Amino acid sequence: MIRLDRRAHVSLAARIGAPIAAVIVALALAGILIALAGAPVLEAYRRMLIGAFGSRLSITETLTRTAPLILTGLAAAVAFRARLWNIGAEGQFLVGALAAAALGSQHGLHLPAPLLIPALMLGGAVAGALLLLGPLMLRLRFGVDEVVTTLLLNFVALLFVSMMIEGVLKDPLAFGWPQSVPVVGDALLPKLLPRSRLHIGLLVAVGLALLVALVQARTVFGMESRAAGLNPAAARFAGIGLTRILVLVACLSGGLAGLAGAIEVMGVKGYVTTDLSPGFGYTGIVVAMLAALDPIGVVFAALFVATMFVGADSMSRALGVPSFIADVIVALSLLAMLVALSLANYRIRR
């Protein structure tokens, strides 16, 4: 009879190998779908790579896409580590974006640029954190599972944004299109490279990934939040205030997702529409899982996911394969990663 034994320690090679194996499996399975579309599979993947990295423009576009994914990926990673099931990053992203647009508009804060940009980032983060604190309170006070409440709030947040940009925050100069008033020039993030959309938001995201890694590895809070996730009963027994830890984790997680929204407004669009996020919040979950919840890993996982999306757009134009193939690849990588992680955690013994 075959038995599965849990390994005591997962080697670094397994931790790096698992996501790579998962991605290969996902690409192979998605290859079947590309073949069904009548396109040559390897050529399609070659075009995706060229589309994502083939020119200066495409590289900067891919990196621009990576920035929000790092932040929503971190949002999921820090929450999941403490077993806080925040599936609401999509909604937190949107309210963060809305807060930045409202505070950064002509009628918002009047601050010089060096103060305005951090203030708007903070505003977005606070909005995102508040949206997650609601479901957390419901869990702590009334025992309501946060998975469903955070999921449902995504739809409420989207409707709220829609209401605001068709109402008080509507841009009167947008020819009737539902979009918010633009942020002032001082609120726009400086570009990393001239003649591109790449902005300093990428540095903020990478910096925060390093900071989160440091906090998790080196601080009491990092250790406590990990303990809260691994074994809540033991953590409570060890004198760790679970409520306090979960509130802090929720502020961090919701804040990161809200910040992602704020940065997307200040760095790319300059205003809010209801289609500002092509699923950044949901995709963040995949990013976090591909990284096995490791903050540094999140940076690389986000880069992979951004590559798929930017690459698929250009491959789709060339070969006529629907660009939804990127979403399929990303979803398949998540499922394959779960299996790969469990195989790395167990060894088969006869």
Next chain:
Amino acid sequence: MMEALDIFASAGLWAAVLRIATPLIFGTLGALICERSGVLNLGIEGIMTFGAMIGWMTVYHGGGLWAGIAVAALSGAMFGLLHAAMTVPLGLSQHVTGLGITLFASSLSYYIFRLSIPVSGSPPTIVPFQPIAIPGLSDIPFLGEALFSQTAPTYLAILLAVVAAIALARTPLGLAVRIVGENPHAAEAQGIDPIRLRIGAVVVGSALMAVGGAFLTLSAFNSFFPTMVQGRGWVCIALVVFASWKPARALLGALLFALFDAYQLRLSHVVGKAIPYQLFLMIPYLMSILALLVMARRARVPQALMQPFRRGER
């Protein structure tokens, strides 16, 4: 004010309640069957989307309406099998696997749809299920129009809730499902194979979810468009808690929820532009959260829900 109350006197409202409730009844029963066996299935949102797409596609390419329902059910069963394979024998996180299934099933739906239907200004349509007038009953004034002029899947959904209630409470199979969801080790001692039973329950439950999705494209509307499921799957997950994991209450919860949904739609027309329409559209989601809040402490959760079963391990 009177106008707001007049809405309740229109037969159209009550007919809409049954129509809106139908996909929720299928979805909630599906999720309930999975959870009674101990498996949370967050794949529901994606499985409903895929059912809506593949059901519609079957009819669009010349299949019958019931063939559309059957193909949807089969596709749901396949996704259920995938979810079960990962969460039951492998014991992977039910939360994350379910979300993965939702992402996979919905992106695959959009991909297949876009592949076979070229982009056009107006989405192609099919001829959906037509209302069946039940002889005698449909002629009753008001009640006939309100309750007895629905399409066939709506009657099927209500029948199914009754069947599920009886099957869970009164049959040996139902008892086995319940034991496995409460205490799989005790079930095993009784000679029941918890792994097989859970896989079976998730497959059947997921098939029902997909039928709920197919109702959207084959009866409620006549075309498929992305994001059309609009969180109905998540609402179903909330309704299972509201129903305290009981099929009869699930039926009641779905009807109650549909009543709010149908009412808010008509109320927003009466009120006009004075209140933003988005506030009315938020009501269903906020109601679901409220339902969770009311029932959270009172509901009888299956004791082994989300606990993987490993033979010889406690």
